[in-house]
Amino acid sequence: MFGSQIPVLQAPIGGSAVPELVASVANAGAIGGLALTGWSESDASAVIAKTRALTSGLFFVNFLLAFEPQCLGSVLDSDVPIVTFSFGDAGQLIPVIKAAGKVCGVQVGNLLGARRAALQGADFLICQGIEAGGRVQSTQPLESLLKSVVNEDLGVPVVATGGIASGAAIRDAMAMGASGVMMGTRFLATKESRAHELYKDRIVRSSAADTAMTLCFMDGWLNSTHRVLRNQTLEDWEAAGCPPPGSRPGEGDVLVKMDDGEPVARYHMFQPLAGYEGRVEELPMYCGTGCTDIHDVPSAGELVQRLWREARIHQPKPSSA
Ligand SMILES: Cc1cc2nc3c(=O)[nH]c(=O)nc-3n(C[C@H](O)[C@H](O)[C@H](O)COP(=O)(O)O)c2cc1C
Structure with missing residues (x-):
């Protein structure tokens, strides 16, 4: 091409x-x-x-x-x-x-x-x-x-x-x-790739059944469906009935600091990148069903x-x- x-x-x-x-x-x-x-x-x-x-x-x-x-x-x-x-x-x-x-x-x-x-x-x-x-x-x-x-x-x-x-x-x-x-x-x-090492590792260890289509990680981009690996943020949000902003479990938690020191809160759309420190596995780890391969x-x-x-x-x- x-x-x-x-x-x-x-x-x-x-x-x-x-x-x-x-x-x-x-x-x-x-x-x-x-x-x-x-x-x-x-x-x-x-x-x-x-x-x-x-x-x-x-x-x-x-x-x-x-x-x-x-x-x-x-x-x-x-x-x-x-x-x-x-x-x-x-x-x-x-x-x-x-x-x-x-x-x-x-x-x-x-x-x-x-x-x-x-x-x-x-x-x-x-x-x-x-x-x-x-x-x-x-x-x-x-x-x-x-x-x-x-x-x-x-x-x-x-x-x-x-x-x-x-x-x-x-x-x-x-x-x-x-x-x-x-x-x-x-x-x-x-x-x-600049994906965080823990993110790369989860992709390698996962298969299609570990992915989910969701609206969970909506902060920064509302109402846009995404496919991610299941993680604690998603499990807790689903268990609470998928509530809207304002009543989500753990809302406002700062999960990581980016390499420039900027905080990233739970439910934000940012993927975990190398240099981020903290609870990187609770950020959205976008992943297609091809992870099986x-x-x-x-x-x-x-x-x-x-x-x-x-x-x-x-x-x-x-x-x-
Ligand atoms: C981490 C991540 C970030 C993405 N960001 C964009 C983007 O900025 N623009 C875009 O058009 N698509 C983006 N996509 C979607 C891809 O263009 C593409 O549709 C998708 O990766 C194809 O599915 P696959 O991941 O199973 O190969 C992104 C996908 C992933 C996994």
């Missing part, structure tokens, strides 16, 4: 997607992804420059359109060739990205969203299934969504994402018509090569359609 050797995109996994991770993926012949939601123009320019200094390979930047894309100007001025949007109507922004000579991808969670994004001029679609880790905009399992979007023949490449964490899953998605795949949780558990914490470059080797020898499973 887009001239990459390997049609694998590393998802924009928030603060875990540091330049070292993005560059390691890009240097292995796949496509890295920076998550720039909430970044200032100067910080965005600096992180793009830092990533570019580590790789001449392909990487993209992403914006969650539930928030203002504050640093879009810096991205437009940069040499980053691909921009993706998720969680919102990208109709106004797609022409802006394309006018800057860049490729624009849009993440969708249902067929209507796919039709809309294609009509609005998206260059490619990212179909997210409900198996995904992190915020889930999808309402459908990946296989049924992917098949319906591919069958619609919207004239643009389709990338599959959500629950993919093995060579076999890559091959199956491509056999269903995906031009490439995007993986988030699999890249959280890599050496270069994750058993190690390799370097991202080695992982890309391994997954692609496995994808090429795997026999696709017979279609259930």
Whole structure:
């Protein structure tokens, strides 16, 4: 895809997607992804420059359109060739990205969203299934969504994402018509990712049944469904009947201090990153169902090569359609 050797995109996994991770993926012949939601123009320019200094390979930047894309100007001025949007109507922004000579991808969670994004001029679609880790905009399992979007023949490449964490899953998605795949949780558990060590360890030890779709970690972003690993915060909130802000158990507890000393309270949306100190396992540990297939914490470059080797020898499973 887009001239990459390997049609694998590393998802924009928030603060875990540091330049070292993005560059390691890009240097292995796949496509890295920076998550720039909430970044200032100067910080965005600096992180793009830092990533570019580590790789001449392909990487993209992403914006969650539930928030203002504050640093879009810096991205437009940069040499980053691909921009993706998720969680919102990208109709106004797609022409802006394309006018800057860049490729624009849009993440969708249902067929209507796919039709809309294609009509609005998206260059490619990212179909997210409900198996995904992190915020889930999808309402459908990946296989049924992917098949319906591919069958619609919207004239643009389709990338599959959500629950993919093995060579076999890559091959199956491509056999269903995906031009490439995007993986988030699999890249959280890599050496270069900035996810906290305890978070990486939980991903490696977990399987799909340990994940839950919930609204629990809502502070910072209300009413947006997410898939996380079950932890004490979630168990206590569910046991209390999933109450709204103001009456949640342990509300206001400071769970960790970030590396700059800023406190993070229970129910906040921030994932646990390296350098955070305190009760990191009570923060949201976003995780897709593909954790069942994750058993190690390799370097991202080695992982890309391994997954692609496995994808090429795997026999696709017979279609259930
Ligand atoms: C920790 C984490 C942070 C994420 N942050 C973003 C983000 O900033 N923007 C976005 O479009 N998607 C984000 N996602 C969702 C991914 O783009 C993708 O849909 C998801 O990771 C795919 O599922 P998987 O984790 O099972 O591979 C995030 C996912 C995770 C796990």
